[in-house]
Amino acid sequence: MRFLPLTDADRESMRRCLGIKDTADLFADIPERFRFPTLSEIPEALGENRLLERFRELAASNRHDEYLPFLGAGAYRHFIPEVVAHLSAKGEFLTPYTPYQPEVSQGSLQAIFEYQTMITQLTGMDISNASLYDGGTAAAEALLLMQRKSRRPRILVAESLHPEYREIIQSYIQNLDIQVETVSMDPSTGRVDLEKLKATLNSETGGFIFQSPNFFGVIEESSAIAKLTHSVDAYSAQIVAEAMSLAFLKPPGEHGVDLVAGEAQSFGLPLGFGGPYLGFMATKAEFLRQLPGRIVGETVDVENRRGYVLTLSTREQHIKRERATSNICTNQAWCAVRSAMYMATMGHDGLISIARANHTNTAYFADRVRTLPNIELAFPRNFFNEVVVRVKNRQVDDLLSHLESHRILGGIPLHWFYPEFADCLLINITEMHRKSEIDRLINAMGGML
Amino acid sequence: MNALPELLFDKSRPGKTGYSFESDPIPETEQYVDPELQRAGIADFPSLSEVEIVRHYTNLSHLNHSVDSGFYPLGSCTMKYNPKVNETIAAMPSFTNAHPYTPHHLVQGNIGIMRDLEARLCAITGMKAFSLSPAAGAHGELTGMMLIRNCLSHRGNPRRIVLVPDSAHGTNPASAHFAGYNVKEIPSGPDGVLEPHTLREHLDKDVAALMLTNPNTLGIFERHICELATALHENGSMLYMDGANMNALMGIARPGDLGVDVLHLNLHKTFATPHGGGGPGSGPVGVADHLAPFLPPPVIPKQDGSGPRYHIPDTIGRIKNFYGNFLVMVRALAYLMSLGRSGLRNVAEDAVLNANYIRCRLSELLDLPYQSRTLHEVVFSDKGLPVSTLDIAKRLLDYGIHPFTIYFPLIVHGAMMIEPTETESLETLDLFVTAMKEILTEAESDADMVRNAPYNTPLRRLDEVQAARHPVLRWQPREQE
Numbered sequence: 001m002r003f004l005p006l007t008d009a010d011r012e013s014m015r016r017c018l019g020i021k022d023t024a025d026l027f028a029d030i031p032e033r034f035r036f037p038t039l040s041e042i043p044e045a046l047g048e049n050r051l052l053e054r055f056r057e058l059a060a061s062n063r064h065d066e067y068l069p070f071l072g073a074g075a076y077r078h079f080i081p082e083v084v085a086h087l088s089a090k091g092e093f094l095t096p097y098t099p100y101q102p103e104v105s106q107g108s109l110q111a112i113f114e115y116q117t118m119i120t121q122l123t124g125m126d127i128s129n130a131s132l133y134d135g136g137t138a139a140a141e142a143l144l145l146m147q148r149k150s151r152r153p154r155i156l157v158a159e160s161l162h163p164e165y166r167e168i169i170q171s172y173i174q175n176l177d178i179q180v181e182t183v184s185m186d187p188s189t190g191r192v193d194l195e196k197l198k199a200t201l202n203s204e205t206g207g208f209i210f211q212s213p214n215f216f217g218v219i220e221e222s223s224a225i226a227k228l229t230h231s232v233d234a235y236s237a238q239i240v241a242e243a244m245s246l247a248f249l250k251p252p253g254e255h256g257v258d259l260v261a262g263e264a265q266s267f268g269l270p271l272g273f274g275g276p277y278l279g280f281m282a283t284k285a286e287f288l289r290q291l292p293g294r295i296v297g298e299t300v301d302v303e304n305r306r307g308y309v310l311t312l313s314t315r316e317q318h319i320k321r322e323r324a325t326s327n328i329c330t331n332q333a334w335c336a337v338r339s340a341m342y343m344a345t346m347g348h349d350g351l352i353s354i355a356r357a358n359h360t361n362t363a364y365f366a367d368r369v370r371t372l373p374n375i376e377l378a379f380p381r382n383f384f385n386e387v388v389v390r391v392k393n394r395q396v397d398d399l400l401s402h403l404e405s406h407r408i409l410g411g412i413p414l415h416w417f418y419p420e421f422a423d424c425l426l427i428n429i430t431e432m433h434r435k436s437e438i439d440r441l442i443n444a445m446g447g448m449l
Numbered sequence: 450m451n452a453l454p455e456l457l458f459d460k461s462r463p464g465k466t467g468y469s470f471e472s473d474p475i476p477e478t479e480q481y482v483d484p485e486l487q488r489a490g491i492a493d494f495p496s497l498s499e500v501e502i503v504r505h506y507t508n509l510s511h512l513n514h515s516v517d518s519g520f521y522p523l524g525s526c527t528m529k530y531n532p533k534v535n536e537t538i539a540a541m542p543s544f545t546n547a548h549p550y551t552p553h554h555l556v557q558g559n560i561g562i563m564r565d566l567e568a569r570l571c572a573i574t575g576m577k578a579f580s581l582s583p584a585a586g587a588h589g590e591l592t593g594m595m596l597i598r599n600c601l602s603h604r605g606n607p608r609r610i611v612l613v614p615d616s617a618h619g620t621n622p623a624s625a626h627f628a629g630y631n632v633k634e635i636p637s638g639p640d641g642v643l644e645p646h647t648l649r650e651h652l653d654k655d656v657a658a659l660m661l662t663n664p665n666t667l668g669i670f671e672r673h674i675c676e677l678a679t680a681l682h683e684n685g686s687m688l689y690m691d692g693a694n695m696n697a698l699m700g701i702a703r704p705g706d707l708g709v710d711v712l713h714l715n716l717h718k719t720f721a722t723p724h725g726g727g728g729p730g731s732g733p734v735g736v737a738d739h740l741a742p743f744l745p746p747p748v749i750p751k752q753d754g755s756g757p758r759y760h761i762p763d764t765i766g767r768i769k770n771f772y773g774n775f776l777v778m779v780r781a782l783a784y785l786m787s788l789g790r791s792g793l794r795n796v797a798e799d800a801v802l803n804a805n806y807i808r809c810r811l812s813e814l815l816d817l818p819y820q821s822r823t824l825h826e827v828v829f830s831d832k833g834l835p836v837s838t839l840d841i842a843k844r845l846l847d848y849g850i851h852p853f854t855i856y857f858p859l860i861v862h863g864a865m866m867i868e869p870t871e872t873e874s875l876e877t878l879d880l881f882v883t884a885m886k887e888i889l890t891e892a893e894s895d896a897d898m899v900r901n902a903p904y905n906t907p908l909r910r911l912d913e914v915q916a917a918r919h920p921v922l923r924w925q926p927r928e929q930e
Binding site: 055 | 451454505510529536555587724725798
């Protein structure tokens with residue numbers, strides 16, 4: 001077995017050192033009737049060549065690569081420069097543990113410090129943590145953070161927040177003393193209904209969580225939302241599920257929101273059938289002592305040289321145990337480092353131009369889809385790279401099947417999550433789509449409508 | 450003088466570019482976004498060329514100790530070798546390019562991978578069903594405690610208390626707390642294991658569950674586990690097993706046979722997926738039959754060809770986006786296929802043999818607070834030493850060895866928790882033993898020298914107090930004079 005360096009002679013000499021005859025003796029504390037199960041249902045080992053063959057077969061039994069995809073909804077197909085794949089695959093980044101020994105972990109620590117910096121630059125916030133699991137759990141942590149900081153029992157959540165994120169929030173709070181209420185959207189704009197928000201906010205409200213661009217792709221009025229929440233001394237948390245939008249839109253911090261959290265998969269992580277992704281959280285400085293998860297800080301060594309450490313760990317479970325700000329321990333450190341590699345490689349101009357290409361391609365689709373009969377943009381303005389189309393004369397599922405017969409995955413039917421939008425389809429267009437591919441989608445749609 | 454590369458932001462010069470991407474020309478479109486919602490630039494965001502990026506990260510990589518570079522006997526972390534072929538497999542485009550909302554009939558390979566992994570984990574643990582959703586061990590703990598709570602609620606009373614032994618990892622009480630429970634710490638016995646009479650003393654109708662790490666953080670198998678499980682079940686309580694140390698039991702014993710109701714595994718420990726410097730992990734949760742109805746969606750049915758289930762009437766609800774950390778699962782399945790049936794037991798045996806060899810070689814030098822038989826790891830104390838555990842750990846860095854876990858578990862004074870794993874050679878173990886002997890000799894003759902270690906690392910001891918008192922958590926542009 002190539003992963004096991006001991007030879008039989010080694011094992012024998014080690015057993016002599018231990019004074020045992022059989023390695024099985026080391027397991028004598030395990031009740032005998034349960035010791036050494038046969039495990040007959042597990043197949044025997046595969047050689048490396050057979051293993052690769054088997055996974056090539058499994059890969060080939062996926063058929064999605066024969067299709068032109070327009071799927072988004074929290075997972076986005078973006079270009080990843082080859083250097084990102086090469087650098088992030090280095091064993092020195094891939095195979096260490098959490099950097100508990102900073103003297104031999106400065107590579108990961110500096111890279112995460114740089115990650116934290118770039119996240120604050122993109123969000124317009126003061127501080128960032130070192131990562132969370134994903135967008136949905138980051139939203140749940142944002143909710144818990146606002147509740148802890150405000151010491152108020154009631155948190156509001158926008159209906160237009162990603163439905164999976166809302167499900168995760170519901171799971172996280174189900175056993176805690178927190179009330180969550182949903183604020184509905186204005187069905188004509190796809191945005192949070194500000195009148196309803198205003199009417200729902202009160203002195204018991206600790207904060208409001210909304211997503212922008214929201215699940216329907218619509219950019220919310222973050223400034224107005226922040227003002228409304230502040231009028232009752234509550235916080236506002238903007239969730240960003242498509243991090244690429246941060247390079248196109250005014251940073252949430254400039255709108256006055258108090259914290260920004262979400263999903264940064266778009267920054268250099270492949271779709272990967274949904275994970276691993278990268279939860280992020282950035283806040284105003286006042287939340288520092290209440291932040292969940294790990295944080296890297298700058299300091300000096302005994303020779304006064306610049307260096308980095310995990311810091312403020314008195315918030316964390318290994319010190320505070322049940323009084324910790326979160327139970328999170330292992331996070332998504334490698335994903336954060338990889339996303340830093342992506343952001344640094346794209347650089348200022350690259351990130352901005354790719355973000356604009358996302359919007360330009362989507363705007364082109366919007367221009368063209370409006371010329372088709374029996375279909376319209378459900379929310380005709382203020383989108384980034386995702387739009388909802390309403391189909392008037394066909395069932396959405398029939399349209400999707402028709403598109404699939406043209407080798408196109410045409411989007412996500414909203415009836416999965418919102419029965420009231422049963423006639424709608426969520427379509428994502430990124431920089432990866434060629435003009436000819438957008439035309440292909442339009443033509444295939446036009447062929448049926 | 451700087452030991453570290455300049456920060457990206459200090460190296461950056463406007464006009465440099467590290468990327469190349471061609472977009473198709475698009476005819477002018479209508480303006481769909483209000484101009485005041487758009488941003489012009491990103492202040493101080495870096496601009497570097499590709500070669501500078503490559504050198505930056507290559508130079509940073511040289512500052513990390515990793516499993517690929519050397520011995521890493523971090524206790525309870527199972528820092529085993531991460532097979533390279535698994536990286537090749539996880540990078541296959543068919544896996545990396547799959548969108549999680551792709552229609553199921555186009556991703557049968559991916560669903561098959563999850564189904565096969567679940568089946569193997571069930572076989573190894575004796576649990577009846579798994580959820581692959583949790584992103585890490587602590588996330589699995591939270592999921593597991595929520596499962597217990599929902600199941601007990603269904604029976605009429607969720608109860609209030611979760612018992613956690615004093616040797617437990619900090620995530621255990623934190624996870625129980627976030628599932629709405631009050632945590633009561635209970636003492637381990639003189640042998641380092643939980644005694645059934647101690648459990649019974651704390652057992653009443655308010656106790657929802659016991660969270661037990663097995664083997665525990667002293668490396669000792671909780672040999673009363675069957676009796677503990679019976680006592681819990683008779684009281685209507687459940688047994689949660691933290692499977693962080695499953696490397697000692699793989700192919701040796703199945704927690705499901707021992708009376709465990711729910712457990713989590715760490716794919717990034719036992720199942721050889723890379724730790725990534727602190728994630729991504731994956732913390733699958735396995736359950737006995739009575740907890741299966743409460744699993745979070747999506748649930749992958751056992752039968753071939755059927756798609757994931759999202760509507761589960763009694764579920765605790767979704768706890769993670771999409772399917773969980775799928776590419777981590779791919780690596781774990783590849784690892785299990787490489788090991789096969791008999792490899793499982795070989796791994797556990799060598800892991801336990803290696804740990805016991807270190808115990809045997811070091812126990813003449815260091816205080817062993819618990820004499821009980823140990824499995825995959827061994828915990829010494831700093832009793833009688835002229836220097837502290839921290840000092841020894843820092844001096845080990847000078848020998849090119851990553852220290853063991855220090856000051857944990859909390860019940861051992863100056864704990865040194867050593868887990869070599871099965872992927873280390875006898876030669877490496879001997880080098881480690883020799884290094885420890887030399888350090889202890891150095892400590893006798895020149896304690897101050899050891900107290901000021903390390904000397905040969907990229908940086909020397911860092912000022913953690915300053916980092917916490919005056920937090921600098923991001924780069925800032927220098928003030929203009």
